[in-house]
Amino acid sequence: MYQPYQEELRFEKIRTIIHGDSDAASLSVANEIASLIKQKQEQGTKAVLGLATGSTPVKVYDYLVQFHKEGRLSFKNVITFNLDEYFPMEPDSIHSYVRFMNEHLFDHIDIEPHNVHIPDGNLSMDEVRKYCDDYEEKIKNVGGIDIQVLGIGRTGHIGFNEPGSTLNSKTRLIRLDRVTRLDAASDFFGEENVPKRAITMGVGTIMNARKIILMAWGEGKSSIIQQAVEGEIKESVPATFLQHHENCDFVLDEAAASSLTRIKxxxxxxxxxxxxxxxxxxxxxxxxxxxxxxxxxxxxxxxxxxxxxxxxxxxxxxxxxxxxxxxxxHTITGWPGGKPNADDSQRPERAKPHPKTSLIFSPHPDDDVISMGGTLLRLVDQGHDVHVAYQTSGNIAVFDDEVIRFLDFATDVQKDNKDLRKKFKEVREFLANKKPGELDSPEVQQFKGLIRKGEALAACRYCGVPEENAHFQNLPFYETGAVRKKPLSDEDVQITYDLLNKLKPHQIFAAGDLSDPHGTHRVCLQIIFKALEKLKEDRVEWIRNCYVWLYRGAWQEWDIADMEMAVPIGPKDMARKINAIFKHQSQKDSAMFPGNDEREFWQRAEQRNKDTANRYNALGMAEYEAMEGFVRYHF
Structure with a gap:
């Protein structure tokens, strides 16, 4: 068992390595794997790797592929065993881990195909037990796993070893926890499409590896990381079993480590x-x-x-x-655009100029009103020139029924347009025959994007933002039709650069979900940052007098210790904010990607804003109905 030697680590029962961000952390893991492979090559032996899937290890695989393409690393002597696979699952399905591993690693390196082992999700029930026993035997026959790479689920599962798994469990068929299925719902376009079972290596199989590296990124993992590293060993949190291992590292970014005692x-x-x-x-x-x-x-x-x-x-x-x-x-202000003709030395925003040009970046077409709707309304009411930039179309979050509903309307309006009616018929036929999780056709993607655009315009009109001040960027990185997006590109940055330089805003509001390493919010923020840096490099004069304020998404709020501006929202404005959220009808009642909170977005936003006000009140501040919090970004 790990024994820390520094006093500040005395609560930690597993060696924990914290990096500034997930990219740096991934590079360190990739380097360790590469070192093992090279060492084994020099010894003339095989390197046996246990591999994981999901968003966490993607960048590690990117680095390993890069090392290979640069001629620095061969995988001829590598044998791999993957942790798990959904059951049942066709190997060529877009959701299969076979396809995931091929796309992210195996198709790009020189590994021998017979050295790749991934649990088979295409077996009959009669074949599963023997297959799992054989999988264990194959691992033993090659001398065991040298390095086992792990992620961690919100339930504390490693592999698909859900709460209740035992320390000595082996490779087997298991039933997935509902939380695990809920977390996977976005990849499958709905929880109902997520398989209920999976084949997974057992905890005992994992524990037999000579070295274990568990990786975690983002604040969403911080709570379970704290339990796994500092908590008692218990079956309800399978990751705590790793405290028994003599050579286990938790490799984290700062956000995932934020709940550890030495940090928090x-x-x-x-x-x-x-x-x-x-x-x-x-x-x-x-x-x-x-x-x-x-x-x-x-x-x-x-x-x-x-x-x-x-x-x-x-x-x-x-x-x-x-x-x-x-x-x-001094963080509390009812004037998010600055109070004119007032002493602003103790205020978060400047008094001048007034009115200001305020640009709100919204990653999806409803993040503006969900996350800072009260502040948006206040800016409009106080006479500022408010613009909203909708960075992505948000099309994958629209249910198929919504498309059919709008097509019914359009068909009746365009009764005499035969070409349009023919196109609508083709779309309806596609949707009628669409398989669970299948990507939408370009036409369906277009229609879904138009639905969300119309809703965003309705919300702007309600809030008093002129329609010409709504900018639909449709950034290219997002337009894949799938949950997995393309990397951000120079084109994404240039589109944002051009809008910024056109409007020359005095203040910018952007979604500050820095802890999400692969989600749309984080990529959208990176694009804004890159555009701002480019403007700075180009010595654009107006950028020197621009403030950038970061808000949080619908999932969580800033910690009060971090907030630099808190905008009170009264009962009337809270009701107006909720009405603005209601304009996004395709996201009402049931969202495509609800996350771990089943409440509607307006309910989450209202409760979050009220909780912030209650916390300020409990600290001894004035009592408000609700509050929205912001952190200033200095660039």
């Missing part, structure tokens, strides 16, 4: 070097921990929770409390 509450682990940000974070944490307003915290409270050296440095709880209270107070 380092004062509980060791003495800290206190800076402004850490003081603010610790004081808010202590206030919420004790359910006390900030100004009521005492010296004894700080001492009891590992912050005695902070009191010694600053002098008293009162001084710390007042400092943090004032910092929080």
């Amino acid at each position: 509450t380092p004062w509980l682990a060791t003495e800290c070097d206190w800076d402004e940000k850490l003081i603010k974070t610790a004081t808010i944490w202590l206030s919420e921990k004790l359910n006390k307003a900030i100004l009521k915290l005492t010296n004894e409270d700080y001492n009891e929770y590992g912050m005695g050296n902070l009191i010694a440095e600053i002098g008293s709880a009162e001084q710390i409390n007042l400092k943090v209270f004032n910092q929080l107070q």
Whole structure:
């Protein structure tokens, strides 16, 4: 079992390596795998790899392919065993792990086909048990696995070993947990299309590997990572079994590591070097921990929770409390575009110029109103020139029934247009014969994009944003018709660059979901950042006076310690925000990709905004109905 040697790591029971981002982390894992392969080549032996699928290891495979194409690495001496496969699953299905591994790795390297092993999802039930026994035997016959690569699910599963799996479990057929199926729903265009079973290596099979590397990216994994690394070993969180392994590394980006004690509450682990940000974070944490307003915290409270050296440095709880209270107070503003003719020295936004040109980037056609609808309405009401840039069409999130509903309307309107009626008939026939998870035809993709465009325009009209201020970018990286997108390109950046340079905004609002390494929000943000950097390199003058504010998506809110602007929303504006969300009718009642929250988007947004206001109130701030939070990006 892992024994940490630094005091700050004393809560961690597994060796944990934190990188700045998922790209750097993936490169480190790829280098370790490449080193093993080369070492085995020098010894004249085989390197045996246990491989995982999903979004987490994709960049590792990209690097391995790059190493091979550059002539730095051969896979002639490599044998692979994949962790799992859905059951039943045809090997050529777009959802199969056979296809995934071929597309991301095997088709691009010189591995011998007979050295590749992936569980067969195309067996009959009578064949499964013997097949699983043979899979175990094949691993033993090649001397066992040298490096086993893992991801981790929100339930703590490794491979498809769901909660309840035992330490000694072997390769077998299992039933998938509902949370696991819900997480996979986006790939299958609906939970109902996700297989209910899978073949997976067992926990015992994984534990027999000589080295285990578990990777995790993003804040969505931070909670389960904290449980796996710092929690008690239990069957309900299978990843905790890895604490028994003598050579296991957790390789994380900063977001996935954010709930570990040494990151989230380092004062509980060791003495800290206190800076402004850490003081603010610790004081808010202590206030919420004790359910006390900030100004009521005492010296004894700080001492009891590992912050005695902070009191010694600053002098008293009162001084710390007042400092943090004032910092929080200054984040609250009802003027997100700046208050004209006011002292702005303690305000998050500048008073001048007024009115401002405000550009809101919305990754999907409803993120603007879901995530910052109250602020958008406030900007319009206060006279600013508000523009919304819808970065993607959002077409894959529209149900087929919505297309048919609009076609029925259009068919009646265009009764005399034979060519159009013929096209509509072809689309209906395609949808009637479409298989679960099958990609839409270009025509269907176009119609679905138009549905979402119409909804976005309706929301703009309701909010008072002129239709000509709605910009539909339809960034090329998104337009694949599949959940998996293309990498961002120079064309994506140029489209964004041109819009920015045309509008010359005084302030930009963008979705700041930095913790999602492969999702649309993150790619959209990267495109904005690259366009801003290009503008900066080109010495464009207006960019020097532009503020960039990051909001969060429908899934989570910024931590209060990070918020630099908090915009209060009254009951009337909350109702207006919800009505704006309602304009996106194709996403109402049931969303294509609901994530792990089954509530409608308006319900999530309302609760999130109210929770933020309640947290501010509990800290001792003024009581508001709801609040939207923002973090400023400095570029």
